[in-house]
Amino acid sequence: MPSIMADWGLRGLLSPLLPDPSTWHSRPEPAIAVLGSLALLFIWYCYRVGTGQVAPVSHPQGVPTEEGCPRRTLRGDAINQRLYRSLRDYAKRYSWSGMNRLHKGIRDQAHYQLGERMAIQKPSAFYLPDLPSAPYFPRESQRHDVEILELSFPAILREFEGITRDFEPGAPMPRGWMVNANPGWHSYYLYRQGECIAQNCRSCPWTYRALSALRTFINANCFGNACFNVLQPGTVLPGTYGPTNTRVRCHLGSPSDGPQVIFIADLWHPNVAGPERQALDYIFAPGR
Numbered sequence: 001m002p003s004i005m006a007d008w009g010l011r012g013l014l015s016p017l018l019p020d021p022s023t024w025h026s027r028p029e030p031a032i033a034v035l036g037s038l039a040l041l042f043i044w045y046c047y048r049v050g051t052g053q054v055a056p057v058s059h060p061q062g063v064p065t066e067e068g069c070p071r072r073t074l075r076g077d078a079i080n081q082r083l084y085r086s087l088r089d090y091a092k093r094y095s096w097s098g099m100n101r102l103h104k105g106i107r108d109q110a111h112y113q114l115g116e117r118m119a120i121q122k123p124s125a126f127y128l129p130d131l132p133s134a135p136y137f138p139r140e141s142q143r144h145d146v147e148i149l150e151l152s153f154p155a156i157l158r159e160f161e162g163i164t165r166d167f168e169p170g171a172p173m174p175r176g177w178m179v180n181a182n183p184g185w186h187s188y189y190l191y192r193q194g195e196c197i198a199q200n201c202r203s204c205p206w207t208y209r210a211l212s213a214l215r216t217f218i219n220a221n222c223f224g225n226a227c228f229n230v231l232q233p234g235t236v237l238p239g240t241y242g243p244t245n246t247r248v249r250c251h252l253g254s255p256s257d258g259p260q261v262i263f264i265a266d267l268w269h270p271n272v273a274g275p276e277r278q279a280l281d282y283i284f285a286p287g288r
Helices: 010-014 021-026 029-050 076-093 100-107 109-113 139-151 153-163 198-203 205-213 274-283
Strands: 177-179 185-192 226-231 247-253 260-268
Touching: 076 100, 076 109, 076 274, 100 109, 100 274, 139 153, 139 205, 139 247, 139 260, 153 198, 153 205, 153 260, 185 198, 185 205, 198 205
Parallel strands: none
Antiparallel strands: 177 185, 185 226, 226 260, 247 260
């Protein structure tokens, strides 16, 4: 009995769907029409991608924004033009050396902020490509600065107790303190978005000296902050994304059954090179 072998190749699968190839030469019009339609569809797609704009992003209630930094609400071309213009001005004053990654990030910034190329990181202001990410960075990556903060803890604690001497829930806020979007969350800034709060720094001189001794503290662009945060019992902060992946937020806190106190200092990501840090300070200078 003869055996029957099935044709499992591509030709065998498609043959029921396609006309006999021997007849194609006598009927070219359908094939030309299909190719023309595909070409028009491709041209339309390229046009839509090239003229796409960044949609505004609203921030949920209770999530603070860093107003000193450019926001996503800028159109895609405006984001690229503004950042590239600042990078070009910096390079004219100094050098293009070491700016390859920054140039790449600015070139594709609109796509990064649309979230098309990221699944986890979604910074609201600036994304620098090719930076490794991790939920937590080991202390060895910022060993010098972490040890300074730990050694300064007694002095920082004393100064915190001094600025909270008149701090009472429900009473008017003491000078220098501010209430965030969540009423159970209060902050006392020494640096806010790269600007030194002189009066608060004079009230906490030892804490200010500790910050000045840090090698990687961000103190010259709008991504840098240093502050005391007080969370009242029962306060819940929603998850949020930071403005950039170029910084690492360092927390110095102590366990407590009452209000939770955390001292925050924003440090450079350890894989952001020196020339890149200097350029970012220029591009994102406060008030720029």
